[in-house]
Amino acid sequence: MTTVAVVGATGAVGRTMVSLLGERAFPAEHLRLMASARSAGASLETWLGEVEVEDLAQADPDGVDVALFSAGGDRSREHAERFVDAGAVVIDNSSAFRMEPNVPLVVVDVNDEAAGHHEGIIANPNCTTMTLMMAAAPLHETAGLVSVVVTSYQSVSGSGQQGVTELLGQIEHFGKDIDSMMGGGWEEPGLGVYPRPIGYNVLPFAGDEQEAGYTTEELKLVNESRKILSLPDLAVEPTCVRVPTLVGHGVAATLRFERRVSADEAMAVFVSAPGVALWKDRTPTPLDSAGIDDVLVGRVRETIGEPGGINLWAVADNLRKGAALNAVQIAELLV
């Protein structure tokens, strides 16, 4: 008699959570959907029939067994505690609790066992971290990870629906005026969620500046990777870049280990890693990852500058494994 609640049910990640719960035949008898007052009253089609969206602020958490939160950090900080007090386990997709010592940060197929030690809240990692971890963890298990240099190619849906709208609006703004773009005479498009244009452009700055010139998004990659892998001293050099793609977060990573790892060994590891699909003959791209549960790994190469490490590329659907899928997989661990 499990009751599952999806909080932030009308957002891109929330809607993906609802459809994944259905697709994966999650053993819930009751589904409750919650969102801000603005969205309350609407009805969503689900595998349990039509369900009306409740106003989160008014919703009584009594009876909820598992609550999947994807409504932003502020809402998580405001409401997660009362769900926990009412007996629910909260799986939170925001960054609000990720670094709390008593909150497990779980990538399913990487550190599932951590989920057992929760005190009511389990955190879902950052979408780019998730992609990196799915590729790095199986190799870490084999050879002991020492350092990671990682650069990202993050899609606009990582910034929510606003990011998608902004990219499409700017593509339309620039239109076919190629000469002005290429010659530098382009007209500034309207800006919203991003501080600089993202249409026909890349923005090597994601999140807010935090310390020593690094952004929130980059420090998540450092701190969350260390926590997930239980490697508090892992050396991570992060650069996060937004690119004009709609879905799929890619990472290029240079990985070094306690011992030499060959490309053949690394590829053999990926072949048997759960949740990972190794592409050997084609290069996986963000569009290939859209709608796919697996993290796609390709371009596995031995390092050539300083031998012994691995250079690779990994890409995942940031709305699925990068967010909704992993949250649903955590819920599956609980029931």
Add this chain to the structure above:
Amino acid sequence: MTTVAVVGATGAVGRTMVSLLGERAFPAEHLRLMASARSAGASLETWLGEVEVEDLAQADPDGVDVALFSAGGDRSREHAERFVDAGAVVIDNSSAFRMEPNVPLVVVDVNDEAAGHHEGIIANPNCTTMTLMMAAAPLHETAGLVSVVVTSYQSVSGSGQQGVTELLGQIEHFGKDIDSMMGGGWEEPGLGVYPRPIGYNVLPFAGDEQEAGYTTEELKLVNESRKILSLPDLAVEPTCVRVPTLVGHGVAATLRFERRVSADEAMAVFVSAPGVALWKDRTPTPLDSAGIDDVLVGRVRETIGEPGGINLWAVADNLRKGAALNAVQIAELLV
């Protein structure tokens, strides 16, 4: 009484060469334009008036002092020698001769002195290498470069006009059918110069596969960097990625040196580096580099995983500093 020839004058780089020669008041009395038979007979407007395009195969190189070649490696291999035999210095933008021991590979403002040792041919480096070198060389001069991890964000104009046409065509193909892209139900667009879609996508594979999984484009970054900096053992880990931008090649680089370099020191170096503009308060993007001669450097950060190095971002107009501008600058060194 200098005569300059532009070979491949009707291509994107060739046309930029012609306009830069005029903009920069290159001291030429005569300008000759050459291209394939297909383009011969056309007239181009230049700072020396209208000039008719000659058929390269038929053109007599007699009297040419400096020939700027940007017509692809095959044409360079076929025709450069007869220009040299006729007394011209050939500045070649293709990869045909770059690694020949008797051919200097010159980034102006980095290793100008190398240009003095030519035997008739001087090679213009790869566009991504050029961007990296302009940022790495001033720091190398100060602190001794030891290793580079570099990932690129390369625009489609690096593949010529076909790349531009392919991106725009695919943007139109995908249109506003956002749901199918985001859900994975997208229809394959027509492919031409790229083996996978580039519209709303990134392609972490540039050039052809060469050895150990690395591409031609990646090995250029390794080998050309070593030659330009006279560092035959420089450790370079390259990953080249094509992104859906029209112009501007960006690189994210992790640089390590013989000694510790602080962010402040690195930024002070960039402030006085010729041909480099340091952006401190805004992040330079590919669109910002369009039509600009300087290489834009930003996001200068001390490494946080293993302290002592520098993480940075650099971006340059691949048709200007990345190709035509540097070639014209080499020509300026000669006259």
